[in-house]
Amino acid sequence: xxxxxxxxxxxxxxxxxxxMLPVEVLxxxxxxxxxxxxxxxxxxxxxxxxxxxxxxxxxxxxxxxDILQVPDSHSLFFMQGGATTQFASVPLNLLKEPSNAADYxxxxxxxxxxxxxxxxxxxxxxxxxxxxxNYTFIPPVSEWKVNxxxxxxxxCANETIYGVEFKSTxxxxxxxxxxxxxxxxSKPIEVSKHTLIYAGIQKNLGPAGAAVxxxxxxxxxxxxxxxxxxxxxxxxxxxxSMYNTPPCWSxxxxxxxxxxxxxxxxxxxxxxxSEKKAKILYDAIDGSDGYFICPTAKDCRSNMNxxxxxxxxxxxxxxxxxxxxxxxxxxxxxxxRTVGGCRASLYNGMPIEGVETLVSxxxxxxxxxxx
Amino acid sequence: xxxxxxxxxxxxxxxxxxxMLPVEVLxxxxxxxxxxxxxxxxxxxxxxxxxxxxxxxxxxxxxxxDILQVPDSHSLFFMQGGATTQFASVPLNLLKEPSNAADYxxxxxxxxxxxxxxxxxxxxxxxxxxxxxNYTFIPPVSEWKVNxxxxxxxxCANETIYGVEFKSTxxxxxxxxxxxxxxxxSKPIEVSKHTLIYAGIQKNLGPAGAAVxxxxxxxxxxxxxxxxxxxxxxxxxxxxSMYNTPPCWSxxxxxxxxxxxxxxxxxxxxxxxSEKKAKILYDAIDGSDGYFICPTAKDCRSNMNxxxxxxxxxxxxxxxxxxxxxxxxxxxxxxxRTVGGCRASLYNGMPIEGVETLVSxxxxxxxxxxx
Numbered sequence: 150x151x152x153x154x155x156x157x158x159x160x161x162x163x164x165x166x167x168x169m170l171p172v173e174v175l176x177x178x179x180x181x182x183x184x185x186x187x188x189x190x191x192x193x194x195x196x197x198x199x200x201x202x203x204x205x206x207x208x209x210x211x212x213x214x215d216i217l218q219v220p221d222s223h224s225l226f227f228m229q230g231g232a233t234t235q236f237a238s239v240p241l242n243l244l245k246e247p248s249n250a251a252d253y254x255x256x257x258x259x260x261x262x263x264x265x266x267x268x269x270x271x272x273x274x275x276x277x278x279x280x281x282x283n284y285t286f287i288p289p290v291s292e293w294k295v296n297x298x299x300x301x302x303x304x305c306a307n308e309t310i311y312g313v314e315f316k317s318t319x320x321x322x323x324x325x326x327x328x329x330x331x332x333x334x335s336k337p338i339e340v341s342k343h344t345l346i347y348a349g350i351q352k353n354l355g356p357a358g359a360a361v362x363x364x365x366x367x368x369x370x371x372x373x374x375x376x377x378x379x380x381x382x383x384x385x386x387x388x389x390s391m392y393n394t395p396p397c398w399s400x401x402x403x404x405x406x407x408x409x410x411x412x413x414x415x416x417x418x419x420x421x422x423s424e425k426k427a428k429i430l431y432d433a434i435d436g437s438d439g440y441f442i443c444p445t446a447k448d449c450r451s452n453m454n455x456x457x458x459x460x461x462x463x464x465x466x467x468x469x470x471x472x473x474x475x476x477x478x479x480x481x482x483x484x485x486r487t488v489g490g491c492r493a494s495l496y497n498g499m500p501i502e503g504v505e506t507l508v509s510x511x512x513x514x515x516x517x518x519x520x
Numbered sequence: 521x522x523x524x525x526x527x528x529x530x531x532x533x534x535x536x537x538x539x540m541l542p543v544e545v546l547x548x549x550x551x552x553x554x555x556x557x558x559x560x561x562x563x564x565x566x567x568x569x570x571x572x573x574x575x576x577x578x579x580x581x582x583x584x585x586d587i588l589q590v591p592d593s594h595s596l597f598f599m600q601g602g603a604t605t606q607f608a609s610v611p612l613n614l615l616k617e618p619s620n621a622a623d624y625x626x627x628x629x630x631x632x633x634x635x636x637x638x639x640x641x642x643x644x645x646x647x648x649x650x651x652x653x654n655y656t657f658i659p660p661v662s663e664w665k666v667n668x669x670x671x672x673x674x675x676c677a678n679e680t681i682y683g684v685e686f687k688s689t690x691x692x693x694x695x696x697x698x699x700x701x702x703x704x705x706s707k708p709i710e711v712s713k714h715t716l717i718y719a720g721i722q723k724n725l726g727p728a729g730a731a732v733x734x735x736x737x738x739x740x741x742x743x744x745x746x747x748x749x750x751x752x753x754x755x756x757x758x759x760x761s762m763y764n765t766p767p768c769w770s771x772x773x774x775x776x777x778x779x780x781x782x783x784x785x786x787x788x789x790x791x792x793x794s795e796k797k798a799k800i801l802y803d804a805i806d807g808s809d810g811y812f813i814c815p816t817a818k819d820c821r822s823n824m825n826x827x828x829x830x831x832x833x834x835x836x837x838x839x840x841x842x843x844x845x846x847x848x849x850x851x852x853x854x855x856x857r858t859v860g861g862c863r864a865s866l867y868n869g870m871p872i873e874g875v876e877t878l879v880s881x882x883x884x885x886x887x888x889x890x891x
Contacts, residue, residue, distance in 0.1 A: 160560030164567040167768055175554045175562055182550040183543065189531030189849070191546055193727035193773065194869070196535040196852050229600040229729070230750050233764040237748035269746055351765055356564035358600070358729045358767035375640055375746050377608030379601050393604040394722055396729035397538055398769060402564065478560070481567050498565070 161503035164481040165309050165454055166331065166352040169498035174405045192401045197394050206390070209404030213361065216411050219340050224366050227359045227390040227400055231349040232259065232330045234380065235360060236266035239303065239326055239345065241376040242383075243368060244271040248298040252276045252323060257284045257308025258487070259328060267303075270373065274299065276321070284311040286446035290319045299323055301344060307332035307451050309352075310485040312443070312492070314451035318342050324368070332453050333361065334410060335497065336420035344368050345382075350399065352453070353419075353497040354406050358399035410497065419497055426495045426504045427452040433508040440515045456484055456492045460520060467491060470514055477510045479503075532874035535852035536680050536825055537702065537723040540869035545776045563772045568765050576768075577761070580775030584732065587782050590711050595737050598730045598761040598771055602720040603630065603701045605751065606731060607637035610674065610697055610716065612747040614739060615642040619669040623647045623694060628655045628679025629858070630699060638674075641744065645670065647692075655682040657817035661690045670694055672715060678703035678822050680723075681856040683814070683863070685822035689713045695739070703824050704732065705781060706868065707791035715739050716753075721770065723824070724790075724868040725777050729770035781868065790868055797866045797875045798823040804879040811886045827855055827863045831891060838862060841885055848881045850874075 162169050185192050188201045195202040210225055219225050228234065244251060250272035253264040256279055267273035276293035279286060295302070302323040307314040309331040318325070324344035333348035340346065344365045351357035362382065369383040378384055384392050390400070410419060431450060434441040434457050442458040443450065460466030467490060471482055484490035493507060533540050556563050559572045566573040581596055590596050599605065615622060621643035624635040627650055638644035647664035650657060666673070673694040678685040680702040689696070695715035704719035711717065715736045722728035733753065740754040749755055755763050761771070781790060802821060805812040805828050813829040814821065831837030838861060842853055855861035864878060 158555050158558075158560055162561050162565060162567075164565070164570070166765065167565055167567060169565050170562070172554065175564075178564075179550050179553040182553070183546045184529050187529075189529060189851070190533050191541070193546075193549075194533060194535070194538055194540050196533075196538060197728065198857070199535070199852060229602070229605070229767075231600070231764045234600070234748060234750045237750070241748075266749060269748075349765065356769045357568065357765045358770055377605060377612075377640075377748070377751065378637060379605045379608070380748065393602045394537065394720065394728045396600075396767065396770070398727045399729055399767070480560070481570060486569070 160478045160480045161499070161506055162481050163479070163493040163495075163499070163503070163507070165485070165492060165494045166349075166496070167357050168352060168494060168496050170355070170402075170406070171409055171498050174402065174409055177405050178402065193398050195397065197391055197397050202397055205401055205404055209400055209407060212404065212407035212411055216334070216407060216415050217338065217340060217363070219363055222365060222367070223340055223363050224369070224386040225361065225363050226385050227395055228362055228385055229359060229379070229396055231357070231360055232328050232347060233262070235328065235347040235362070236263040237269070238376075238380040238382065239263070239301075240267040240270040241380055242372045243301050243324070243326065243345065244373070245300040245371065248272070248300065250274060250296055250299050252296055252299040252302040252321075254293065254302065254304040254319065255280070256287050256313050257305060257311045259308055259310070259330075260303070260305040263303055263305065263328060276302065283444065284308060284313060285444050287313060287315065287449045290321060293321060295321045295323065297322070301326045303328070307453055309454050309494075310456070310488060312445050312451040312454040312456045313449050314453065316449060332451070334416065334419065335423045335453060337416045350403055355402040356399055358396045359403065361403070423452040423495065423497075426499065426501055427455065429504050429508055430455050430493060430495070433511055437511070437515060440520070441511060453496060454492060454494045456488070456490060458490045459514075460518065462490070463520070464489070466518055469518070473514065474510060477506055479507055479510060531849045531851045532870070532877055533852050534850070534864045534866075534870070534874070534878070536856070536863060536865045537720075537867070538728050539723060539865060539867050541726070541773075541777070542780055542869050545773065545780055548776050549773065564769050566768065568762055568768050573768055576772055576775055580771055580778060583775065583778035583782055587705070587778060587786050588709065588711060588734070590734055593736060593738070594711055594734050595740070595757040596732065596734050597756050598766055599733055599756055600730060600750070600767055602728070602731055603699050603718060604633070606699065606718040606733070607634040608640070609751040609753065610634070610672075610718075611638040611641040612751055613743045613753045614672050614695070614697065614716065615744070616671040616742065619643070619671065621645060621667055621670050623667055623670040623673040623692075625664065625673065625675040625690065626651070627658050627684050628676060628682045630679055630681070630701075631674070631676040634674055634676065634699060647673065654815065655679060655684060656815050658684060658686065658820045661692060664692060666692050666694065668693070672697045674699070678824055680825050680865075681827070681859060683816045683822040683825045683827045684820050685824065687820060703822070705787065705790065706794045706824060708787045721774055726773040727770055729767045730774065732774070777868075794823040794866065794868075797870065797872055798826065800875045800879055801826050801864060801866070804882055808882070808886060811891070812882060824867060825863060825865045827859070827861060829861045830885075831889065833861070834891070835860070837889055840889070844885065845881060848877055850878055850881060
């Protein structure tokens with residue numbers, strides 16, 4: 150066992166997801182691996198229909214509904230396949246005749262992927278697309294080219310790759326659908342303004358392998374006949390995520406995370422905490438006389454994913470920065486493989502010491518490597 | 521920590537899946553929870569594109585290919601959504617024009633569900649259906665009503681609920697597709713005779729949350745335009761299961777299981793072992809003068825799932841049997857909720873002591889509760 154000095158041995162892992170989880174949560178997974186709560190079996194071994202796992206499931210849903218303040222009008226359940234499967238589920242369930250059309254705000258590559266998947270099933274319209282400016286800002290909602298006949302408007306609440314985050318709920322008079330994968334449970338959200346919210350859990354809420362879906366019950370039951378059964382929101386809502394065997398372990402860890410987030414003070418606390426961590430890093434970038442550069446417009450800078458360039462974008466210096474960072478326990482700081490540079494993801498599991506160590510290393514690096 | 525007496529505290533859990541895993545595998549999960557292999561992070565926290573997880577993934581695929589003897593003609597990868605999602609993926613990827621038709625051997629309720637999902641996408645034909653005799657036997661292949669125009673023939677290699685198992689590969693001159701969820705990795709299989717094999721892993725191979733797919737490379741690239749991207753076999757094969765974030769933890773545990781199965785002697789060993797465990801229980805049932813009854817025809821009795829009635833089908837006695845069994849550490853012995861009675865599932869994780877304890881309790885119970 151490695152508990153003695155485990156905290157010292159652990160690295161500051163800035164991965165965009167899967168990502169660091171709190172030591173308290175990992176400890177609980179470890180302690181109950183072979184025998185959960187005296188049941189004589191581990192969570193991975195339990196029948197999903199047995200009383201032990203059903204109690205885990207119910208508590209998880211209850212805690213999540215509580216911290217997210219999900220109203221009775223909305224159902225909360227789990228699905229598999231991450232946000233990418235949701236890109237198909239959304240149009241398969243929510244496109245309506247006669248328009249069979251949907252609006253998409255494209256403020257990054259995830260929004261663009263959702264848009265493209267919709268094209269398989271109906272008429273997808275972009276209300277905005279910031280690709281030509283490298284996805285660095287969000288155009289004002291008043292400028293969006295909305296189709297009033299659209300069945301819904303889809304937006305990605307936080308673009309992981311470019312670090313662009315909506316700071317308020319965009320209201321355009323259409324049913325709202327949001328991909329909240331990468332800032333879910335980092336702050337309170339306005340559930341009742343949304344017809345549908347979905348989020349892959351592998352950021353602020355657990356390991357990979359499940360997505361949380363929150364659906365207005367009024368939107369259920371309208372899936373197209375070609376919708377695979379397991380992608381039908383009504384099927385999954387009615388069966389409480391158990392039409393077939395759900396990803397039990399992932400749901401269990403989400404339950405531990407939900408309990409942990411709640412005990413620390415709920416999403417109001419985590420919002421403050423995320424803002425505090427992000428501010429430390431943004432201040433360091435903005436105070437570096439342009440040595441470090443974050444390209445994202447200030448009014449939509451993400452508190453979760455912070456892309457930045459080193460040495461005014463000098464690739465050799467960036468490589469050196471990533472290499473030397475490892476000596477300070479700073480790892481997984483590369484930018485997304487499609488954009489390069491660096492990126493620090495500051496999800497709920499990233500301790501403030503991680504951000505402080507990063508900022509202190511940045512100052513050292515700049516001094517030692519003047520341009 | 522609970523390692524001191526953990527083996528004594530653990531129950532014999534006969535769940536049809538998720539189900540018991542070997543203590544050695546759980547121990548490894550436990551030991552590396554916070555720090556895998558000195559990497560400074562747990563497996564749930566790793567970027568799926570980092571060198572640590574990629575090494576886990578590659579070793580897992582390599583060990584699985586090795587024990588299953590997958591030829592170079594076939595690709596092996598992971599998908600999410602269990603066998604139920606595969607019920608849709610199969611017709612979405614494999615139905616071919618002009619017939620757009622497929623054959624299904626329905627020898628239990630899983631085969632029937634696969635058949636029904638296919639009807640969404642094309643013409644599904646039942647070559648046999650044993651529902652009227654409660655799915656207790658498999659009709660000879662020579663009697664199957666095969667459609668020579670069908671794109672493929674689908675069969676369920678082992679029906680979990682009714683305990684009906686194919687003892688050889690059914691050859692009907694069509695491309696073969698098999699749902700092997702509940703006997704996968706319990707014995708060697710003839711991969712090259714199949715166009716496609718899929719299996720939810722939560723039986724002999726790990727926790728819930730992933731399915732293994734083995735596809736003849738020649739069948740890839742023909743998905744219908746309405747196929748969700750994540751259900752497209754070519755997309756998942758080309759991206760080595762990582763078009764998006766895969767269910768990393770589930771894949772990791774599959775890797776540990778594959779290593780364990782290999783070290784113990786490979787699938788030839790596990791076949792012998794499964795047959796031995798199943799024989800102990802079938803012999804006890806058949807030697808009980810009809811007190812215990814297994815309704816399944818002897819030539820297709822499953823080595824994995826053994827349904828049986830107690831006291832010639834007396835429901836009050838069955839309830840008592842299930843209740844008293846718990847005092848002997850025998851749990852999750854209820855039959856599937858749709859059929860009642862009892863069922864013992866004897867997957868790779870079930871130790872022989874579990875079967876011996878069950879059989880010994882059965883004898884005691886019969887003596888103490890004569891009809």
